[in-house]
Amino acid sequence: MKKIILSVLTTSVCFGSCCIVTGQAPVAQSDEIKDGETQETIQADSSSTGSFATVTVDAIANSDVSLQFSAGLASKTVAVAALDGGMVTSGGGTSSIGADGSLSFSFQVSDQPGVHRVVVIDPNADGDSPKIIGIVQFEVPSPAE
Numbered sequence: 001m002k003k004i005i006l007s008v009l010t011t012s013v014c015f016g017s018c019c020i021v022t023g024q025a026p027v028a029q030s031d032e033i034k035d036g037e038t039q040e041t042i043q044a045d046s047s048s049t050g051s052f053a054t055v056t057v058d059a060i061a062n063s064d065v066s067l068q069f070s071a072g073l074a075s076k077t078v079a080v081a082a083l084d085g086g087m088v089t090s091g092g093g094t095s096s097i098g099a100d101g102s103l104s105f106s107f108q109v110s111d112q113p114g115v116h117r118v119v120v121i122d123p124n125a126d127g128d129s130p131k132i133i134g135i136v137q138f139e140v141p142s143p144a145e
Helices: none
Strands: 012-015 018-021 030-035 041-046 051-056 062-068 077-082 087-090 093-096 102-108 114-121 132-140
Touching: 030 132, 041 051, 062 132, 077 087, 077 102, 102 114, 102 132
Parallel strands: 051 132
Antiparallel strands: 012 018, 030 041, 030 062, 062 102, 077 093, 077 114, 087 102, 114 132
16 A cells, blocks of 8 residues: 655744744634724734734833634633733633634733733644744834933
8 A cells, every 4th residue: 555645834933932833724814903092903914824013012001912713713722921021911821712713812011122922822732733823022112312
């Protein structure tokens, strides 16, 4: 019997020590980030990798984040964590993706300039799926001198 091996090529996007595998994996498809105070939308983006464009915010700003996953991930338990300072202020820790594929949380950046990343982690990912299934990034600019 002849075995045929199908090799699927995937790419990796690395962020420091965290990598997100792209291609066939179930990752966040879109994000909407709103200013936590005014509720003005400051980003509405789509992605095939689960990684979204960096949003510039003021120091100590609060933002409300909504990520959209495929409905196939409904009820999946995930972890939401801040990597570079700042604080996930609601919906952090262990959360579940909603029945419609949505996941919402709030994030407050620190008072330090630089990039603040928030990742959504699938703690039960197997070898064929990524552990990090979503990443949003906030940048606090350096104060004017």
